Amino acid sequence: MLRKEQNDLLTQTGPGTPGGRLFRCYWMPALLAGELPENDCPPVRVKILSERLIAFRDSNGRYGLIDEFCAHRGVSLWFGRNEECGLRCAYHGWKYDVSGQCIEIPSEPEASGFFNKIKLKSYPLVARGGVLWTYMGDPAAQPPLPEWEFITVPPAQTYTSKRLQENNWLQAMEGGIDSSHVSFLHRGDLNSDPLFKGAKGNQYNLSDARPVFEVVESPGGLYIGARRNAEDGKYYWRITQWVMPAFTMIAPRGNHPVHGHFWIPIDDETCWAWSFDYHPVRQLTAAELSAMRDGKGIHVRCEPGTYRPAANKDNDYLIDRAAQKAGRTFSGVEGIRTWIARRKTWFRPTTASSWRGIGSSAP
Numbered sequence: 001m002l003r004k005e006q007n008d009l010l011t012q013t014g015p016g017t018p019g020g021r022l023f024r025c026y027w028m029p030a031l032l033a034g035e036l037p038e039n040d041c042p043p044v045r046v047k048i049l050s051e052r053l054i055a056f057r058d059s060n061g062r063y064g065l066i067d068e069f070c071a072h073r074g075v076s077l078w079f080g081r082n083e084e085c086g087l088r089c090a091y092h093g094w095k096y097d098v099s100g101q102c103i104e105i106p107s108e109p110e111a112s113g114f115f116n117k118i119k120l121k122s123y124p125l126v127a128r129g130g131v132l133w134t135y136m137g138d139p140a141a142q143p144p145l146p147e148w149e150f151i152t153v154p155p156a157q158t159y160t161s162k163r164l165q166e167n168n169w170l171q172a173m174e175g176g177i178d179s180s181h182v183s184f185l186h187r188g189d190l191n192s193d194p195l196f197k198g199a200k201g202n203q204y205n206l207s208d209a210r211p212v213f214e215v216v217e218s219p220g221g222l223y224i225g226a227r228r229n230a231e232d233g234k235y236y237w238r239i240t241q242w243v244m245p246a247f248t249m250i251a252p253r254g255n256h257p258v259h260g261h262f263w264i265p266i267d268d269e270t271c272w273a274w275s276f277d278y279h280p281v282r283q284l285t286a287a288e289l290s291a292m293r294d295g296k297g298i299h300v301r302c303e304p305g306t307y308r309p310a311a312n313k314d315n316d317y318l319i320d321r322a323a324q325k326a327g328r329t330f331s332g333v334e335g336i337r338t339w340i341a342r343r344k345t346w347f348r349p350t351t352a353s354s355w356r357g358i359g360s361s362a363p
Ligand code: FES
Pocket: 070, 071, 072, 073, 074, 075, 089, 090, 091, 092, 093, 094
């Protein structure tokens, strides 16, 4: 178990924290591009790493991610008017461009130039692969734009969704790199979910519930191997990739699309779970896209107009005791990505020996 200080060190990501400095070294997914669908569309509230921000798209199609609150008297710019290349505060009309620079204070004499002295905090917001990415760190240390394969393949080969996950990013990511729970929690889904079924590896997930873990370090993260017994004395390996700071990619199943996640802290207790599916060499089929939009595979059906899963902690994840008893699902909760860790995070040291034999870390 982690001590409280260790848990705090890893899960507190606000400004000035060690964990926050780590996340601020990387480009992170901030919004789906579809959340800002056209020039001068309504602004969108964004909370990442405990910072409250506003995203908007100006009249020229430029994206901005700026402090949510007006520099004058702190009114939320979510109520502002997005017009003529800027976001105008609804209270006294101060107007900001996508860099957070104030460009007009209509109550001041035009010649005063006072607006030049006003600038809100801002971060870059860049569209790539249907996702708007931000970098919240030192501008002088800004890394190259993200090049994840799922955002560089043609649009017809990739699909991304996001959802609110009501636990901290580390609890969420822990589930993303834990292969052992698949043999239990997801055993009912392996042979029924349209984005999982039919893969030969499923049978080994079901027949060997005691995987042996081997972890290999790489310059950017870890390769986490789970070894299960197959036939004729052979092994079945599943290799999950973890890339700093919070990216995980799950081993593929047969010819199904490849998938994985980003776990981006909203604050110290909740996170955005980003789920991507893509195929490196072919388009996604209509059936696959339909299943993803319907919350199958690693995606989740959300409450209408929100990113909160329809099955959530307030309704006990819509548990179906009859399905649980009949074995249609192991947990009684439908869906692969609905389940959420409720206990305190623990995280074992990342050496091969310390991971070997872990077989019960189900979320
Ligand atoms: S509070 Fe925004 S212009 Fe006054």
